[in-house]
Amino acid sequence: MKNILVTGGAGFIGSNFVNHMVEKYGDKYTYVVYDKMTYAADMANLELSKGKYEFVKADICDLEKDVETLKKYNIDAVVHFAAESHVDNSIKRPLTFTENNVMGTHALIEACRQVWGEGSENKFVNVSTDEVYGTLGDNGYFVETLPLAPNSPYSASKAGSDLIVRAYCETFKMNVCVTRCSNNYGPNQHEEKLIPLMIKKARAGEKLPVYGTGNNVRDWLYVLDHCIAIDTVLQKGVKGEIYNIGGNNEKANLEVVKLILKTLGKSEDLITFVEDRKGHDFRYAIDSTKIKNELGWEPSLTVEEGMAKTIAWYANK
Numbered sequence: 045m046k047n048i049l050v051t052g053g054a055g056f057i058g059s060n061f062v063n064h065m066v067e068k069y070g071d072k073y074t075y076v077v078y079d080k081m082t083y084a085a086d087m088a089n090l091e092l093s094k095g096k097y098e099f100v101k102a103d104i105c106d107l108e109k110d111v112e113t114l115k116k117y118n119i120d121a122v123v124h125f126a127a128e129s130h131v132d133n134s135i136k137r138p139l140t141f142t143e144n145n146v147m148g149t150h151a152l153i154e155a156c157r158q159v160w161g162e163g164s165e166n167k168f169v170n171v172s173t174d175e176v177y178g179t180l181g182d183n184g185y186f187v188e189t190l191p192l193a194p195n196s197p198y199s200a201s202k203a204g205s206d207l208i209v210r211a212y213c214e215t216f217k218m219n220v221c222v223t224r225c226s227n228n229y230g231p232n233q234h235e236e237k238l239i240p241l242m243i244k245k246a247r248a249g250e251k252l253p254v255y256g257t258g259n260n261v262r263d264w265l266y267v268l269d270h271c272i273a274i275d276t277v278l279q280k281g282v283k284g285e286i287y288n289i290g291g292n293n294e295k296a297n298l299e300v301v302k303l304i305l306k307t308l309g310k311s312e313d314l315i316t317f318v319e320d321r322k323g324h325d326f327r328y329a330i331d332s333t334k335i336k337n338e339l340g341w342e343p344s345l346t347v348e349e350g351m352a353k354t355i356a357w358y359a360n361k
Contacts, residue, residue, distance in 0.1 A: 045167065045278075046073060049119045051104055051152065052085070052126030053077030053097070056233045057171070057267055059089035061123065064271040066093040076117045078102055079126065084234040104148040110155035120166045122156060123278060124149065127202065130236055131175075134198035135322055145201035150208045156218065163217040169278055170209045172224045174263070174288065175199035179325035186224075187331045188286040195323045206286075213284045221281035223274055225289040226330045230267030230350065231357040239351075242301050243358050246310045256320035258298025261327040265291030266350035269343040276341045287339070290330025293347035303348065307355050 048065070052058040054077060062075055075097040079085050090097065098117065102109045104126050113119070127145045128134065134141045153168060160166045177186045178193030192207075194200040206222050213220040229239040245252050273289040281287060295303075298315075305312055336342045345353075 045121045047076065047117050047119050047121070048073050049076045049078055049113065049117070049122045051078045051122065051124045054079040054081060054085040054087055054089055055125060056084065056089075057228055057270060058125035059232050060230065060267045061125070061271040061274060062090060062097060063092045064268060065275065066096045068275070074098070074117070076100060076113065076119065078104070078113060080104070084129075084236075086232070089232040104152045105143065107151040107155055110152050111158055114155055114159040119159075121169075121278065122152070122167070123169045123171065123274060124152060125171045127205070129198065131196050131198045132236070132321065134196055134201070138197035141197050141201040142204070145198075146204040146208065149205040153209055153212050153218070153220075157212060157216050160218075165219050167278060167281070168209060168218060168220045169274060169281065170206060170220065170222045171274060172206050172222055173199065173202050174224050174226050174290070174328050174330050175325065176203040176206060176224060180327040180329055182327070185329045185331035186288060188224075188288055188334055195325055210284075219283045221277050221283070222286045223277055223289055224286065224330075225270050225273075226263035226265045226291055226328060228265050228267045228270055230354050233267070238297065239300065239304070239354065240358065242304050243308070243355055246304055246308050246314060247359075249310070249314070251316045252301055252305075252314050253316055253318045254298055254301055255318060255324060258301065258315075258317065259296050260324060261294055261296050261329065263290045263329045264293040264295055264300065264347045264350070265289065265343065266345045266353070269345060273335060273341045276335070276339050280339050282338075287335040288330045288332055289335060289341075290332040291343045291345075291347065292332070293343075293350075294329055295347055300347070303351055304355065307351060
């Protein structure tokens with residue numbers, strides 16, 4: 045493995061992944077950032093890696109461009125982050141999510157098949173989400189063997205993406221791994237997401253809107269821990285396997301908002317409850333035993349530690 049294509053590499057998790065890889069490995073690999081540059085992407089996210097990557101502005105749905113890029117840069121590994129990812133937007137514009145997350149993934153892995161050939165050992169890592177499993181009650185955890193039961197257009201499109209790459213692994217014997225992570229937070233995240241939005245509003249002394257009662261539970265994963273896990277799967281992941289990546293940090297949304305306010309020294313009076321989101325899953329919680337036992341990864345930060353780092357980053361932005 046020498047030349048790595050990172051789709052969505054100017055976005056939140058993709059840019060953190062590129063920055064991590066450059067810092068860890070230096071010039072060992074060549075990185076090609078492949079990004080459509082929609083609203084959530086920003087080249088400033090890659091400032092730490094300036095001069096250490098090639099950039100291609102392109103849409104993964106463009107099969108011809110995908111093939112051209114794979115050939116031009118002699119790509120022998122793909123880490124696929126590019127996706128529409130905001131649940132609220134998927135409720136407003138569901139077809140956009142199917143187009144980008146399902147058809148885009150299909151075009152990309154088909155391009156890999158055409159360029160690499162069937163049975164190639166070149167690796168394709170499909171970065172997915174725990175939301176494909178649906179929702180949990182008060183007990184239990186998502187494990188890799190659960191059936192898929194997505195509840196939003198976003199999670200359904202990501203499940204479709206996972207199934208496309210699985211089919212290419214089974215039918216065309218391609219070297220595919222799928223990772224499914226819990227809720228990420230940290231530097232470079234677009235302010236449409238819960239934590240950066242609440243940090244922004246709290247610092248400005250504005251009201252913090254919380255869906256429903258705020259009791260929906262998420263397993264919070266600091267983005268750098270996630271990137272280290274993906275690197276681990278890229279290096280050691282077994283062909284055809286799925287790896288759940290969780291932070292072991294379950295917190296209700298309301299708890300997270302209160303933690304932000306406490307860290308910033310702001311009053312909880314800023315919290316305001318708003319009408320709940322359609323199809324709002326109650327609880328996500330990941331069992332990361334498989335990746336820990338088989339590949340040796342586990343998260344390093346608690347949500348309190350990660351939140352302090354995140355708030356400090358936004359304060360210095």
